[in-house]
Amino acid sequence: MTPAHFEKTPAHVGKPSLRRQLLAARALLSTEDVAAAATVLAGHAVALPELARAHTVAAYVSVGREPGTRPLLDALRARGVRVLLPVLLPDNDLDWxxxxxxxxxxxxxxxxxxxxxxxxxxxxxxxxxxVLLPGLAVDGQGMRLGRGGGSYDRVLARLAGAAPG
Incomplete structure (x- = not known):
């Protein structure tokens, strides 16, 4: 599903339905497509000013057909960046x-x-x-659609409560 399609999705389509549609679209990607996208993603991401000056980056390990993060994790680490990865707790919160x-x-x-x-x-x-978060989609206003477990909603709430550095 393209970003344009996501923006045109009717408001009455619920999150569960939209999640199913997006996951179905991801399932159509070949292994080669996923690997190529991971390399491109890493190349663009390491050039971002926010990552270029970062000493510590919180990220995640992609799985399945998610946009690949492993080349990015390794590129950050090779630059001497401390990379934090999530550990899912039984209550769906995230340790690191x-x-x-x-x-x-x-x-x-x-x-x-x-x-x-x-x-x-x-x-x-x-x-x-x-902080790099996974998501199935992001709309034009920056609203993130995740998998529905609420783990990253808790992370975002923690970050929102932190004083700017």
């Missing part, structure tokens, strides 16, 4: 751990990958100079 390379990722629940090693706490995200 440091990314130490692809070999440090371990399987977690729901098909996710998370960093092994020490947990830094739910407030560790506040140490990040930039």
């Amino acid at each position: 751990g440091a990314y130490r390379g692809a070999d440090s990722l371990v399987p977690a629940g729901r098909g996710l990958l998370e960093p092994d090693g020490a947990r830094l706490g739910v407030h560790a995200v506040l140490e990040a100079d930039a």
